[in-house]
Amino acid sequence: MRLDRRQLLSGALAAGAAGLTRAEAREGGPGASGPSAEDLDRAAARPVLRTDAFKAPVIIDSIRLLKKGDEYFVHVRSKDGAEGVALTNPPRELYLDKILKQLIVPFFIGKDARQLEDLLWDLYRFKDNYKLYGLALWSPQAWVEFAILDMLGRISAQPMGALLGEIVRKDVAIYVASGRRDTTPAQEVEYLQKLLAESGARAVKFRVGGRMSRNEDASPGRTETLIPLARKTLGDAIDIHADSNSSYDPPFAIKVGRILEDVKAVYFEEPCPFDHLDDTKVVADTLTIPVAGGEQEYSDWRFRWMILNRGVDIVQPDLHYYGGMIRSMRVARMAAVAKMPTTVHISSGFGFVYMLHFASCVPDVGKYQEYKLGSEKYAWFDPPITVKDGRMTVPSGPGVGIKDIAGLLKGAEEV
Numbered sequence: 001m002r003l004d005r006r007q008l009l010s011g012a013l014a015a016g017a018a019g020l021t022r023a024e025a026r027e028g029g030p031g032a033s034g035p036s037a038e039d040l041d042r043a044a045a046r047p048v049l050r051t052d053a054f055k056a057p058v059i060i061d062s063i064r065l066l067k068k069g070d071e072y073f074v075h076v077r078s079k080d081g082a083e084g085v086a087l088t089n090p091p092r093e094l095y096l097d098k099i100l101k102q103l104i105v106p107f108f109i110g111k112d113a114r115q116l117e118d119l120l121w122d123l124y125r126f127k128d129n130y131k132l133y134g135l136a137l138w139s140p141q142a143w144v145e146f147a148i149l150d151m152l153g154r155i156s157a158q159p160m161g162a163l164l165g166e167i168v169r170k171d172v173a174i175y176v177a178s179g180r181r182d183t184t185p186a187q188e189v190e191y192l193q194k195l196l197a198e199s200g201a202r203a204v205k206f207r208v209g210g211r212m213s214r215n216e217d218a219s220p221g222r223t224e225t226l227i228p229l230a231r232k233t234l235g236d237a238i239d240i241h242a243d244s245n246s247s248y249d250p251p252f253a254i255k256v257g258r259i260l261e262d263v264k265a266v267y268f269e270e271p272c273p274f275d276h277l278d279d280t281k282v283v284a285d286t287l288t289i290p291v292a293g294g295e296q297e298y299s300d301w302r303f304r305w306m307i308l309n310r311g312v313d314i315v316q317p318d319l320h321y322y323g324g325m326i327r328s329m330r331v332a333r334m335a336a337v338a339k340m341p342t343t344v345h346i347s348s349g350f351g352f353v354y355m356l357h358f359a360s361c362v363p364d365v366g367k368y369q370e371y372k373l374g375s376e377k378y379a380w381f382d383p384p385i386t387v388k389d390g391r392m393t394v395p396s397g398p399g400v401g402i403k404d405i406a407g408l409l410k411g412a413e414e415v
Helices: 005-017 022-028 037-045 093-108 113-132 135-156 185-199 222-234 250-262 277-286 300-308 325-337 351-361 405-409
Strands: 060-068 071-078 083-087 171-177 203-207 239-243 267-269 291-293 369-371 391-393
Touching (some): 060 135, 071 405, 083 135, 171 239, 185 222, 203 222, 222 239, 222 250, 239 250, 250 277, 277 291, 277 300, 300 325
Antiparallel strands (some): 060 071
16 A cells, blocks of 8 residues: 555655665555556546537637737637637747647647547647657647637636646645856855745745756855755745756765755755656655656656656656646646656746646645746736735636736737
8 A cells, every 4th residue: 555645755754864765665665566557547548628518619710829029829719709828938939830830730720629638649640740759849739738728718617727627726835946056055045035035935946956967066066055055044944945957867866865855855856867767766766855857758658657666756747848738637647646746847937827727626736836936927817816925826717817818919910
């Protein structure tokens, strides 16, 4: 019998102090049985999109890429005049626009949006799109999927999350992230304090290592100094996450992980190069601190391996890089069978909105979701998105929750 991850983490530090590895401490000891590949496949195969509310076909008439100011939008309209909108993940639209226009938009024209889930498989096969497997295909696919889900939500008067599952939460706890490596430890901690003060969050994430750096730090000794300094300065009431962005081999990652364990950090993200799944598993098995990964992942089969083999503790698909909500929901269902949380990664400013809808209907999304400072500029929602006491509300309006598409797109030009 597998233990709930929360039960495991409650005893993880004690196990570490006793000299046990995570593999020895968790789930009843070495060799304990977990879910089978068939269990994961069954979970992933269940239909995701809920279409009961749609009695008549929703035939897609047009899909356009639009630009207004610095924002790029994908706009979809049905033959009956229903519409939906999505925002892209900059700067991908600057070089993936041809894939969108030539290989994705033509496929969807004339199709019934109610069949979106099945259409995604046919899109994969359309004009050999599977040869573009990865971010180049998945990002523009996600833009169109988000826009179609927005349209379906508006037609059925449901928020996006309700199209994908039962709504289980109306707000989420947030952390703020620093994307900087050009700071000294003292400068970085000062910056983290600023992020916390501006956001009201009670957790932070900062970057360690040098980013795909073969064990080199961003500056000599930065990581080893930054981690304990952050804990000392921020205090025990603030939860700490650290992201190495694929910086380390397993021995070096374990060394950094031990420092994070000493300060009781809540997770260690992408310790090894993202496609070195076995190396990441070595780190995860050795440390007691939870290891997170998956933001660069493109393959459902590789996520399946990560979950089946417990290559990470926290699964992190990116809703854009991985091709949208439906594909990511399947990952979350596999993770749920293994009692692993799915905390999606955000690759753009507006991506936090899609994260909120995902988190609204996935039972276990982990302890915190990422908040992008400056998100308040998206004042398009009714009711508005609010942040209070370290929690952010999920948009509750139809679709993605944007109130006035016509007003939003006024003055936009087709690209």
